[in-house]
Amino acid sequence: MHPAWSVILFTTLIGVAQGLFVAVYAIDIGARLDLIATPARAFFVTGAALAVAFSALGLLASFWHLGRPERAWRAAAMWRTSWLSREVIVLPAFTASVAAYCFALATDAVWTPSIGLLALVLCLALFVCTGMIYACLKFLQEWASPLTLVNYFLLGCASGFNLATLLASLLAPRFTEPLAVWAVGFTTVALGVRAAMLTRNARLRPRSTIQTAIGIRHPNVQQKAQGSMGGSFNTREFMHGRSRHFLRSVKWTFLVLAFPVPAALVWIGATTDASLVLGCAFVVQYAGLLAERWFFFAQANHPQNLYYQVIS
Amino acid sequence: MTQLALVIDLNVCVGCHACVTSCKEWNTSGVAGFLTDENPYGKDPTGTFFNRVQTYEVGAFPDTETVHFPKSCLHCEDPPCVPVCPTGASYKRKEDGIVLVDYDKCIGCKYCAWACPYGVRELDEKQQVMKKCTLCVDRIYDTAIPEAQRKPACVTACPTNARLYGDVHDEHSEVSIAIRERGGYALMPEWGTAPANHYLPKRRSTCAVADDQVARVDTARVTDAAVPGTLAALIAEAQAAAGAGR
Numbered sequence: 001m002h003p004a005w006s007v008i009l010f011t012t013l014i015g016v017a018q019g020l021f022v023a024v025y026a027i028d029i030g031a032r033l034d035l036i037a038t039p040a041r042a043f044f045v046t047g048a049a050l051a052v053a054f055s056a057l058g059l060l061a062s063f064w065h066l067g068r069p070e071r072a073w074r075a076a077a078m079w080r081t082s083w084l085s086r087e088v089i090v091l092p093a094f095t096a097s098v099a100a101y102c103f104a105l106a107t108d109a110v111w112t113p114s115i116g117l118l119a120l121v122l123c124l125a126l127f128v129c130t131g132m133i134y135a136c137l138k139f140l141q142e143w144a145s146p147l148t149l150v151n152y153f154l155l156g157c158a159s160g161f162n163l164a165t166l167l168a169s170l171l172a173p174r175f176t177e178p179l180a181v182w183a184v185g186f187t188t189v190a191l192g193v194r195a196a197m198l199t200r201n202a203r204l205r206p207r208s209t210i211q212t213a214i215g216i217r218h219p220n221v222q223q224k225a226q227g228s229m230g231g232s233f234n235t236r237e238f239m240h241g242r243s244r245h246f247l248r249s250v251k252w253t254f255l256v257l258a259f260p261v262p263a264a265l266v267w268i269g270a271t272t273d274a275s276l277v278l279g280c281a282f283v284v285q286y287a288g289l290l291a292e293r294w295f296f297f298a299q300a301n302h303p304q305n306l307y308y309q310v311i312s
Numbered sequence: 313m314t315q316l317a318l319v320i321d322l323n324v325c326v327g328c329h330a331c332v333t334s335c336k337e338w339n340t341s342g343v344a345g346f347l348t349d350e351n352p353y354g355k356d357p358t359g360t361f362f363n364r365v366q367t368y369e370v371g372a373f374p375d376t377e378t379v380h381f382p383k384s385c386l387h388c389e390d391p392p393c394v395p396v397c398p399t400g401a402s403y404k405r406k407e408d409g410i411v412l413v414d415y416d417k418c419i420g421c422k423y424c425a426w427a428c429p430y431g432v433r434e435l436d437e438k439q440q441v442m443k444k445c446t447l448c449v450d451r452i453y454d455t456a457i458p459e460a461q462r463k464p465a466c467v468t469a470c471p472t473n474a475r476l477y478g479d480v481h482d483e484h485s486e487v488s489i490a491i492r493e494r495g496g497y498a499l500m501p502e503w504g505t506a507p508a509n510h511y512l513p514k515r516r517s518t519c520a521v522a523d524d525q526v527a528r529v530d531t532a533r534v535t536d537a538a539v540p541g542t543l544a545a546l547i548a549e550a551q552a553a554a555g556a557g558r
Contacts, residue, residue: 213500
């Protein structure tokens, strides 16, 4: 597939928003149950506000993906069958509920935990929707796996907890280390899952071949013409047009930038209480996740490409 | 229930692209608006097409066959592109099984194109909506044109009659008989999309002829030559002698 920057930004931005919200809400509930100390209100409010901001930026990026953004409201119609439609409903609902939660925190309302719980449910539903949009396309074999969902969840939490660690170092230093442990934990588990995805995808055997595509059982079938000389939507949308070498470079870039480097930076930043290092940790991990998402799209091999191997 | 479809005979398709041009001509002039062409006379011309003819070579030289392969929407009976559409712009008509896009509802998210394994949906670069073969739905029911022409534009244009059109759910239709009796098959059956369009295989015309069907082996000249004293044997002997003496 041709990686679209709109979707790369969209999925990474809402991932940060979701992870950050989960971190803030977890501490809020822990404090309310007297399991942990209560940090300054500024930590909660800023955290929830940042989650809303990232979520809104993601929403903005998603509009960029559409050919007809002015009709985006129509996308809520087919929630019975389409995971994309479900996401279109859940994302604004999640953003709105986190905004309400932020307001409740700021005003110390009694309904704060309830609206937070609603936001948490929507947050988890959003992870499922985002993952299923890709995992439900069965003939995109690289995506059609539960690992896709788990990967979205873990990477969202890893980057969100990473940002929460930075926030804690600025506003609630007592929580820097516990949050850092969670951020490193999510990052480590996410690396395992991503490695499992890479291993699985490397072993995949395409179910469709040129023989099944045109229905001619002969081991030697070669395309000579694809019906157009200057390319088409089919050659632009479904092919990344990069070399194998480039793809491999991106893979190693994200394997380094999204996992070990930010994990090390988070650990160093938390133990030395250096907010600047924690800031770097988040920026590096986010850059790594952009590469990860680029690779996620580029690696998916659409069966329609079988019909578009040769221009003339 | 009716399921209109095309059956394409690869055995007679000559790859002339008449179906491509007539499709483009009809559908770019219709009520649904033009099919965008970008840079048509430039270096990299591109545009929106419902139908394309591709060419494949099967086998290794000199034992090769050229296969011209027209490809358009297959109007799947279980179309994977329809349930994924978030707006309901993509739909399959109950009355005749045609898969259509409502251009007024489409938001151009391209998700349906991702969900189609055949690559037959194309985003129109100008209108930014998804377009695909309509089976000339604005033509096949038009009572203002002569009944013989109420067929998809590609079907009427084909000079070799490689494109058959009809209801594949009607067992007596021309298309059903062709699929049944001439080895009609569907593309990428592994995904369970049940395409309504079928293809008839390319067949090499061969004729099994044995040697004894070309030259008779049981004439008197051949059988009697083996019996000494017969005229045929004497002639054979004389011919052999003449051959040896020369």
